[in-house]
Amino acid sequence: xxxxxxxxxxxxxxxxxxxxxxxxxxxxxxxxxxxxxxxxxxxxxxxxxxxxxxxxxxxxxxxxxxxxxxxxxxxxxxxxxxxxxxxxxxxxxxxxxxxxxxxxxxxxxxxxxxxxxxxxxxxxxxxxxxxxxxxxxxxxxxxxxxxxxxxxxxxxxxxxxxxxxxxxxxxxxxxxxxxxxxxxxxxxxxxxxxxxxxxxxxxxxxxxxxxxxxxxxxxxxxxxxxxxxxxxxxxxxxxxxxxxxxxxxxxxxxxxxxxxxxxxxxxxxxxxxxxxxxxxxxxxxxxxxxxxxxxxxxxxxxxxxxxxxxxxxxxxxxxxxxxxxxxxxxxxxxxxxxxxxxxxxxxxxxxxxxxxxxxxxxxxxxxxxxxxxxxxxxxxxxxxxxxxxxxxxxxxxxxxxxxxxxxxxxxxxxxxxxxxxxxxxxxxxxxxxxxxxxxxxxxxxxxxxxxxxxxxxxxxxxxxxxxxxxxxxxxxxxxxxxxxxxxxxxxxxxxxxxxxxxxxxxxxxxxxxxxxxxxxxxxxxxxxxxxxxxxxxxxxxxxxxxxxxxxxxxxxxxxxxxxxxxxxxxxxxxxxxxxxxxxxxxxxxxxxx
Amino acid sequence: xxxxxxxxxxxxxxxxxxxxxxxxxxxxxxxxxxxxxxxxxxxxxxxxxxxxxxxxxxxxxxxxxxxxxxxxxxxxxxxxxxxxxxxxxxxxxxxxxxxxxxxxxxxxxxxxxxxxxxxxxxxxxxxxxxxxxxxxxxxxxxxxxxxxxxxxxxxxxxxxxxxxxxxxxxxxxxxxxxxxxxxxxxxxxxxxxxxxxxxxxxxxxxxxxxxxxxxxxxxxxxxxxxxxxxxxxxxxxxxxxxxxxxxxxxxxxxxxxxxxxxxxxxxxxxxxxxxxxxxxxxxxxxxxxxxxxxxxxxxxxxxxxxxx
Numbered sequence: 001x002x003x004x005x006x007x008x009x010x011x012x013x014x015x016x017x018x019x020x021x022x023x024x025x026x027x028x029x030x031x032x033x034x035x036x037x038x039x040x041x042x043x044x045x046x047x048x049x050x051x052x053x054x055x056x057x058x059x060x061x062x063x064x065x066x067x068x069x070x071x072x073x074x075x076x077x078x079x080x081x082x083x084x085x086x087x088x089x090x091x092x093x094x095x096x097x098x099x100x101x102x103x104x105x106x107x108x109x110x111x112x113x114x115x116x117x118x119x120x121x122x123x124x125x126x127x128x129x130x131x132x133x134x135x136x137x138x139x140x141x142x143x144x145x146x147x148x149x150x151x152x153x154x155x156x157x158x159x160x161x162x163x164x165x166x167x168x169x170x171x172x173x174x175x176x177x178x179x180x181x182x183x184x185x186x187x188x189x190x191x192x193x194x195x196x197x198x199x200x201x202x203x204x205x206x207x208x209x210x211x212x213x214x215x216x217x218x219x220x221x222x223x224x225x226x227x228x229x230x231x232x233x234x235x236x237x238x239x240x241x242x243x244x245x246x247x248x249x250x251x252x253x254x255x256x257x258x259x260x261x262x263x264x265x266x267x268x269x270x271x272x273x274x275x276x277x278x279x280x281x282x283x284x285x286x287x288x289x290x291x292x293x294x295x296x297x298x299x300x301x302x303x304x305x306x307x308x309x310x311x312x313x314x315x316x317x318x319x320x321x322x323x324x325x326x327x328x329x330x331x332x333x334x335x336x337x338x339x340x341x342x343x344x345x346x347x348x349x350x351x352x353x354x355x356x357x358x359x360x361x362x363x364x365x366x367x368x369x370x371x372x373x374x375x376x377x378x379x380x381x382x383x384x385x386x387x388x389x390x391x392x393x394x395x396x397x398x399x400x401x402x403x404x405x406x407x408x409x410x411x412x413x414x415x416x417x418x419x420x421x422x423x424x425x426x427x428x429x430x431x432x433x434x435x436x437x438x439x440x441x442x443x444x445x446x447x448x449x450x451x452x453x454x455x456x457x458x459x460x461x462x463x464x465x466x467x468x469x470x471x472x473x474x475x476x477x478x479x480x481x482x483x484x485x486x487x488x489x490x491x492x493x494x495x496x497x498x499x500x501x502x503x504x505x506x507x508x509x510x511x512x513x514x515x516x517x518x519x520x521x522x523x524x525x526x527x528x529x530x531x532x533x534x535x536x537x538x539x540x541x542x543x544x545x546x547x548x549x550x551x552x553x554x555x556x557x558x559x560x561x562x563x564x565x566x567x568x569x570x571x572x573x574x575x576x577x578x579x580x581x582x583x584x585x586x587x588x589x590x591x592x593x
Numbered sequence: 594x595x596x597x598x599x600x601x602x603x604x605x606x607x608x609x610x611x612x613x614x615x616x617x618x619x620x621x622x623x624x625x626x627x628x629x630x631x632x633x634x635x636x637x638x639x640x641x642x643x644x645x646x647x648x649x650x651x652x653x654x655x656x657x658x659x660x661x662x663x664x665x666x667x668x669x670x671x672x673x674x675x676x677x678x679x680x681x682x683x684x685x686x687x688x689x690x691x692x693x694x695x696x697x698x699x700x701x702x703x704x705x706x707x708x709x710x711x712x713x714x715x716x717x718x719x720x721x722x723x724x725x726x727x728x729x730x731x732x733x734x735x736x737x738x739x740x741x742x743x744x745x746x747x748x749x750x751x752x753x754x755x756x757x758x759x760x761x762x763x764x765x766x767x768x769x770x771x772x773x774x775x776x777x778x779x780x781x782x783x784x785x786x787x788x789x790x791x792x793x794x795x796x797x798x799x800x801x802x803x804x805x806x807x808x809x810x811x812x813x814x815x816x817x818x819x820x821x822x823x824x825x826x827x828x829x830x831x832x833x834x835x836x837x838x839x840x841x842x843x844x845x846x847x848x849x850x851x852x853x854x855x856x857x858x859x860x861x862x863x864x865x866x867x868x869x870x871x872x873x874x875x876x877x878x879x880x881x882x883x884x885x886x887x888x889x890x891x892x893x894x895x896x897x898x899x900x901x
Binding site for chain 1: 624629664667668669670671687688690691693695697699701702703705706710714715717718719720762766
């Protein structure tokens with residue numbers, strides 16, 4: 001699992017430094033203008049300009065002055081309770097039965113000899129739950145209100161003092177409550193399935209003559225080797241993503257339960273910069289293949305990747321500093337293919353006056369290279385002079401801030417890395433808590449689907465509302481395309497430039513040449529404005545790929561509070577947006593038409 | 594239940610504007626298709642008033658615009674022209690619904706709820722506290738006679754029972770103004786009579802009732818004033834008794850006359866240059882006959898003696 005830098009932004013970094021707040025504000029402005037214009041055009045066609053304007057203004061005023069203040073909790077709860085009763089009496093709990101069946105027969109299609117069984121099990125339950133709950137939210141939310149309108153039950157609702165805000169809130173709350181109940185049931189079953197599925201132990205066998213090492217029995221298609229220290233305590237090697245604690249009790253060697261497979265590592269990430277072969281800062285090299293994700297440094301030169309870490313706390317670590325690397329190699333010549341490309345890691349203070357010794361490493365492609373260094377008695381250099389008694393948190397990172405530099409040792413070979421490819425492992429948090437956070441993430445996705453489903457159901461029939469909601473989900477997957485056009489990564493310009501290029505048969509890779517610089521500049525300015533509007537509007541569509549966090553749980557990485565808070569904020573944003581849109585549709589819809 | 598009484602005029606208020614519950618001004622509705630093309634002109638420039646304390650009937654054949662008028666008054670539809678006011682507020686104002694009860698043409702209710710849950714749900718929509726909801730639910734279930742079926746889901750109800758629970762939900766908030774769309778549809782003769790008696794009782798309690806029906810007998814029995822619609826246009830509006838009165842015909846009801854006296858009456862009419870239209874024994878209505886049989890059967894079970 002590789003994280004992108006945006007996944008470990010803190011909440012406030014995302015909100016302020018990465019302009020989420022400004023983007024949200026822009027979205028509100030663009031949607032408000034768009035909504036007002038569309039509303040005004042419709043009202044103008046129906047009532048003429050003056051009356052039309054008054055009607056739209058009255059509608060907006062009523063939302064804030066009348067309907068929101070008059071919204072009654074009792075009515076909202078009544079509608080929510082009704083939605084819950086409706087769902088339960090229409091046998092929505094069948095979903096749980098389907099899930100039970102899926103788990104019962106999971107053994108048929110989950111590979112029992114998988115390299116990382118825990119990861120496989122967790123991915124399976126999270127993905128299955130995610131799809132089932134989203135589908136549930138989709139069907140619940142899209143069919144209920146159109147059903148009431150079709151059966152005319154809505155007549156007896158809207159002729160009571162029920163506000164459009166209450167209809168939306170009640171439905172969303174009710175369906176969310178049903179979804180939450182089902183998610184709790186599925187989550188509990190999933191947790192038991194995973195924990196029981198990976199839980200096992202071994203017996204010690206083939207013990208050496210000195211009784212300090214041996215091999216375990218075969219269980220769940222694997223064995224371990226183990227060694228014991230003088231105190232009779234030890235550990236097995238890591239196989240299938242876990243190990244076991246081994247202890248000698250009397251004459252007997254006892255192998256404990258699994259460790260390391262169900263956990264939540266807490267990674268601490270830093271920011272990354274590069275220097276070139278001349279030692280000057282650059283953006284890292286693009287070796288011209290793979291993705292844009294990693295940048296490369298050249299071997300046997302001053303080219304380096306430098307991470308800056310801030311605020312590491314000594315209390316988060318024991319006697320060792322644990323760090324993981326997922327560095328890639330790019331070979332310009334085959335060389336000794338058996339020997340991996342090598343590099344070195346240097347820890348140094350921010351001012352560069354104190355450095356650790358060089359820690360060599362060989363690239364482990366497609367694996368997490370777990371490493372650790374002792375925090376006390378480190379060898380290194382102080383102002384260029386060799387020393388052998390450095391204290392990491394006293395000499396290199398006195399205030400928790402320091403740098404890590406990686407260089408490639410092999411001439412004409414390259415090492416590739418991104419910000420997330422080197423991180424420190426502080427504590428390990430309990431797996432169950434990370435599992436719950438994974439389910440909170442699924443819950444947020446479900447709520448977003450319900451909000452959109454209810455919104456579409458205020459003006460579309462059930463099946464069409466489903467298609468519209470699914471279309472929104474699919475469209476959200478292509479939000480990156482708009483981003484790429486705005487950033488200029490996709491060539492060919494914006495909508496007007498592209499439109500001009502077609503008749504004049506101008507290739508997208510060339511500069512637009514109309515023979516008039518002013519015209520070209522004007523087109524680009526208009527295009528840019530249009531694209532910013534489109535980009536802003538594309539934020540109105542949820543990206544469920546970005547909202548998915550199953551990998552965090554499956555790969556045993558702590559799901560950051562910052563990321564979850566962001567997703568919660570996004571969910572609240574969609575809730576407000578769909579609520580306001582639903583309000584206007586409900587308010588202007590003739591229920592008996 | 595009390596027997597049907599003739600409509601009274603005592604509770605009908607004057608045309609004082611403060612006593613007007615519903616007022617429509619030039620109210621019109623055109624139904625259009627998706628492309629905005631005119632499909633049907635359902636209501637044309639309707640001007641009526643429903644006054645406090647009266648039973649107002651909307652009469653007309655199918656497609657005459659009765660239901661459209663009611664839906665416009667309730668805010669279920671928006672007018673194409675003109676305006677409708679209820680309690681002096683625009684018909685689209687949700688706040689007016691606090692004082693309104695509505696029994697739709699068919700009881701559009703949640704079939705998966707039982708009677709108690711239904712009334713509790715609608716009580717919550719009026720923001721009523723739990724104790725008031727419980728009390729009202731109990732009263733209404735007693736009133737509409739659904740004590741034995743209070744815990745049964747509405748999907749198991751007969752059409753008559755569904756109408757009763759529909760009426761109960763319309764009364765949950767003790768409305769000042771009650772809109773009843775075809776209230777006797779689906780009811781047997783006893784149920785119809787009970788419904789009519791209930792409507793009169795509600796009127797006597799001071800409630801204003803707008804009744805929409807094509808059952809002419811029902812309207813005649815209970816309404817104080819009626820509006821007759823046809824093809825979306827108001828054709829007649831006025832008090833039932835004055836609309837039905839045939840001014841140039843005199844009706845005499847007498848008992849115990851012999852043939853000689855009858856002949857003398859005929860001669861007297863002839864001498865006064867009047868025209869004898871009919872002189873015979875009156876017949877009762879089928880409704881009266883049916884109700885008499887049922888009442889008698891309740892008192893004396895067993896086969897009834899043939900009257901033929």
